[in-house]
Amino acid sequence: LRGKPCQFFGSDLKIQAAENSSRYPDGMVICSGLDPTLKIVRNPVIIFEVLSPSTAPADRIVKAREYQATPSVQRYVMLEQSRIGATVHVRAEDGWKVLVLKDDDTLDLPEIGLAIPLAEFYEGLTFDDRPIEDNDNEQTPPAA
Numbered sequence: 001l002r003g004k005p006c007q008f009f010g011s012d013l014k015i016q017a018a019e020n021s022s023r024y025p026d027g028m029v030i031c032s033g034l035d036p037t038l039k040i041v042r043n044p045v046i047i048f049e050v051l052s053p054s055t056a057p058a059d060r061i062v063k064a065r066e067y068q069a070t071p072s073v074q075r076y077v078m079l080e081q082s083r084i085g086a087t088v089h090v091r092a093e094d095g096w097k098v099l100v101l102k103d104d105d106t107l108d109l110p111e112i113g114l115a116i117p118l119a120e121f122y123e124g125l126t127f128d129d130r131p132i133e134d135n136d137n138e139q140t141p142p143a144a
Contacts, residue, residue, distance in 0.1 A: 004112060004113065005031055006029050006030065006031040006045065006111075006112045007029070007030055007031075008027060008028070008029050009027065009028050009029075009030060009041075010026070010027055011024050011025065011026050011027065012024075013028065013041050014039065014040045014041065015028060015040065015041045015042070015044050015047070015070070016040050016041070016042045016070070017063070017066035017067060017069075017070055018065075018066040018069040018070060019069070021066050022040060023063060023066065025044075025047045025048060025049055025063075026048050026049050026050045027047070027048035028041070028044040028045075028046065028047050028048065029044065029045050029046040029109075029111070029112055030043060030044055030045065031043075031045045031111070031112070042072070043072040044070070044072060044073055045072060045073065045074050045075070045111050045112070046073070046074065046075045046076075046077065046109060046111060046112065047067050047073055047075070047076050047077070048077045048078075048079065049063060049076075049077070049078050049079070050078075050079050050081055051078050051079065051080055051081050052081050059078055060078065060087070063076075064076060064078075064089055067089070068089065068091075068096055073091065074090070074091045074111050075088060075089070075090050075091070075109065075111060076088070076089040077107065079121060082127060082128075083127050084102065084103045084118055084119055084121075084122050084127075085100070085101060085102050085103075085118070086100075086101040086105075086107060086118055086121075087099070087100055087101075088100075088101060088107065101118050102118070103118070103119060104117075104118075104119070105117075105118050106118065107121075
């Protein structure tokens with residue numbers, strides 16, 4: 001985002017998500033000046049969450065509702081943890097649209113003038129091809 005009016009922030013900033021809710025998203029983009037004395041951000045434009053087995057239900061349902069109720073949020077990006085993929089909620093004139101992105105897709109972020117191949121978010125990572133359930137319950141056999 002160098003040279004652009006927007007900035008990316010990690011999970012150390014809290015946002016006002018809905019009227020009576022606050023969250024620490026995994027990442028967010030803010031396109032207005034950030035007052036360092038504020039303890040809570042009220043105007044994120046894009047929000048990122050990385051889905052894990054323990055947080056995915058809340059990220060997909062509860063947080064999605066809260067972020068959609070936040071007027072400044074234009075895009076909510078949920079990145080898969082165990083494979084290349086994302087679910088993107090996009091604010092539209094007639095409500096919200098949901099896009100599902102896979103391996104060779106590009107994540108379009110017109111709010112900040114970027115289009116990023118989804119695979120770039122996962123660069124350097126390797127994934128186990130087994131189903132997620134098998135990965136979570138894997139046990140290492142004792143050494144012989």
